[in-house]
Amino acid sequence: MALKLKINKGDSVQVIAGADKGKKGNVLEVSQKGKSIKVKVQGVKMMTHFDKEEGRNEAEGFIDYSNVKLLEKASKTKTK
Numbered sequence: 001m002a003l004k005l006k007i008n009k010g011d012s013v014q015v016i017a018g019a020d021k022g023k024k025g026n027v028l029e030v031s032q033k034g035k036s037i038k039v040k041v042q043g044v045k046m047m048t049h050f051d052k053e054e055g056r057n058e059a060e061g062f063i064d065y066s067n068v069k070l071l072e073k074a075s076k077t078k079t080k
Helices: none
Strands: 012-015 024-033 036-041 046-051 055-060 062-064 068-072
Touching: 012 036
Parallel strands: none
Antiparallel strands: 012 024, 012 068, 024 036, 036 062, 046 055
């Protein structure tokens, strides 16, 4: 059974708990595995990975769904 979530991809959110508290950004991805729901927010929880070929890579990590607050829904305009 799929859950109906208030926060979806593209929405603007603010982190309300954790090390990145107070940061704002857009939701890049929402993931649900088992009972835990995680979101990936642009510019929040930056993780570094070093690869011999590509060098240093930085990417966003997942944070818990309960640690973000919805600021603004993504506009859903349909074009004909």
